Amino acid sequence: MSDRLPVVLIHGIRLSGAAWTMVADRVADDHPVIAVDLPGHGRRRGEKFTLAAAAETVRTAIDSVGGRALVVGHSLGGYVGIAAAAEAPGAVVGLVVAGSTCVPSRTLMLPFSIMHRVLSLQSDGGRRASARLFDAMLPGPVAAAVNGGGIATEVIPDVVAELSRFDVLGALASYPGPVWLINGRHDHLRIHERRFVRACHSGRLSVVPRAGHYLPLADPVRFAGFVREAAASAENRLNTDPI
Numbered sequence: 179m180s181d182r183l184p185v186v187l188i189h190g191i192r193l194s195g196a197a198w199t200m201v202a203d204r205v206a207d208d209h210p211v212i213a214v215d216l217p218g219h220g221r222r223r224g225e226k227f228t229l230a231a232a233a234e235t236v237r238t239a240i241d242s243v244g245g246r247a248l249v250v251g252h253s254l255g256g257y258v259g260i261a262a263a264a265e266a267p268g269a270v271v272g273l274v275v276a277g278s279t280c281v282p283s284r285t286l287m288l289p290f291s292i293m294h295r296v297l298s299l300q301s302d303g304g305r306r307a308s309a310r311l312f313d314a315m316l317p318g319p320v321a322a323a324v325n326g327g328g329i330a331t332e333v334i335p336d337v338v339a340e341l342s343r344f345d346v347l348g349a350l351a352s353y354p355g356p357v358w359l360i361n362g363r364h365d366h367l368r369i370h371e372r373r374f375v376r377a378c379h380s381g382r383l384s385v386v387p388r389a390g391h392y393l394p395l396a397d398p399v400r401f402a403g404f405v406r407e408a409a410a411s412a413e414n415r416l417n418t419d420p421i
Contacts, residue, residue, distance in 0.1 A: 182208060182209045182210065182409075182413065183209055183246070183247065183248055183271060183409055183412060183413040183416065184209060184210040184211070184212065184240075184243035184244060184246070184247040184248070185205050185209045185210070185211045185212075185247060185248045185249075185250060185405060185409055186211075186212050186213075186214065186236060186239045186240055186243070186247045186248070186249050186250065187201065187202060187211065187212070187213040187214070187250050187251075187255075188213075188214055188216065188236060188249065188250065188251035188252070188254075188255030188256075188258050188259050189213070189214075189215075189216065189219065189220075189252065189253075189254070189255050190252045190253030190254050190255055190277070191253055191254040191290070191333070191334065191337055192219070192308070192329050192330050192331055192333065192334070193219065193220075193324055193327065193329070193330075194215050194219050194220025194221070194324075194327030194328060194330075195213030195214050195215045195220055195327070196213070196220065196323040196324065196326060196327030197213075197320065197323060197324045197327060197395055198213040198394075199319060199320060199323040200317065200319060200320055200395075200398035200399070200402070201394060201395075201398045201401055201402045201405065204398070204399065204402035204406070205402050205405050205406055205409070208406060208409070208410075209248075209406075209409050210243055212239050212242065212243055214235050214236065214239050215235075215327075216232045216235055216254070216255070216258065217231045217232055217235065218330055218332075218333035218336060218337075219328075219330045219333060220327050220328060220330075223328055223330050223332075223333075226336060227333050227336040227337055227340065228336070228340055229257075229258065229261055229340045229341070229344055232258040232261070232262075233258060233261040233262040233265055235258075236249060236258060236259065236262035237262055237265070237266050237269060240262075240266070240269045240270070241269075245269060246268075246269055246270075246271050246416065247269065247270065247271065248270075248271055248272045248273075248274065248405070248408060248409045248412045248413075249262060249263060249270045249272070249273050249274070250273075250274040250276070250405055250408075251273075251274070251275055251276065251278065252276045252277055252278070252394045252395070253276070253277045253278055253367070253391065254278075254337060254341075255278070256275040256276055256277060256278025256279075257278050257282065257341055257344060257346060259273055259274075259275060259278075260273065260275060260278070260346055260349050260350050260353070261344065261349055263349075263350075263353040263355065264349035264350070264352045264353050267352075267353050267354055267355060270353070270355060271355060271412045271413070271415065271416050272355055272356045272357070272358070272408055272409070272411065272412030272415070273353065273355060273356070273357045273358070274357075274358045274360065274404065274405060274408050275357060275358070275359050275360070275374075276359075276360045276361070276393060276394050276401070277360075277361060277362070277365050277367050277368075277391045277392075277393065277394070278367060279359055279361060279367060279368050279369075279370055279371035279373075279374040280366075280367040280368070280369050280370050281346060281347060281370050281373065282341035282342055282344060282346065283342055284338065284342045290334050290337070290338055293331075293334065294331060294332075294334035294335060297331045298331065298332070303331050303332065304329075304331050305329055305331075308329045308331065309321075309325045309329070312324045312325060312329075313325075315392055315395075315396055316392065316395050316396055317396070317398065320395050320396075320398060324395070346374075347373060347374070347377045350374060350377040350378060351377045351378075351379075353378075353379065354379050354380075355379070355380065355412075356380045356381075356382075356408075356411065356412060356415065357378045357379075357380065357381045357382070358381075358382050358384065358404065358408045359371060359374055359375060359378075359381060359382065359383045359384070360383075360384045360386065360393070360401070360404055361383070361384070361385050361386070361393075362385075362386050362388075362389030362390045362391060362392075362393040363385050363386060363387050363388065363389060363390075364388075364389065364390040364391075365389070365390055365391040365393070366391060367391060368385070371383055371385075384404065386400070
């Protein structure tokens with residue numbers, strides 16, 4: 179359905195585009211979909227992660243599907259999506275940010291640094307421990323895709339350093355398009371969600387009961403519904419008020 183608004187999916191920290199498998203399959207019924215691998219993740223493990231390079235990855239993906247898209251990011255991907263939207267607002271017709279409404283700082287991101295140190299002490303870099311965790315939390319096909327795409331624990335220090343310097347609220351405030359903020363009620367990264375809503379020019383917050391940080395992967399059917407709704411709304415905006 180090449181005449182429909184494309185959707186670009188951005189994964190979370192340590193994961194890869196493969197994590198979106200079940201969401202992508204459902205969204206692709208109505209919209210072209212591309213799931214990127216960020217620098218240092220997936221097929222790009224070994225590359226240095228920078229926020230600038232990550233945002234460039236998103237812009238390149240948008241260019242590859244026609245120059246305009248709905249951008250959907252989870253966790254780290256939400257911050258990357260905000261950065262890309264701020265830099266190229268004409269290309270990002272709408273933005274879905276899931277599990278990414280905490281203003282990042284070294285203090286608030288300390289749990290990630292601790293996780294990196296603990297996992298790095300294990301002989302396999304924590305691969306098996308992480309795989310067991312995802313197997314327990316996620317539907318079988320999603321867990322298999324996550325584990326098959328690789329778990330890049332080694333990228334955590336670079337991500338923490340980059341996000342700690344990122345003025346996420348300023349970037350969000352500079353983006354004029356519609357933003358959907360979606361959090362699981364038990365997500366530890368929703369602590370500043372009201373500040374994020376206030377920063378948006380046109381923002382909508384949805385908090386999903388009985389869900390946590392991994393909502394997009396743990397409940398892909400529900401999350402795909404959010405994405406399809408946002409895509410339809412952004413597409414309508416594009417058709418009635420071209421930018």
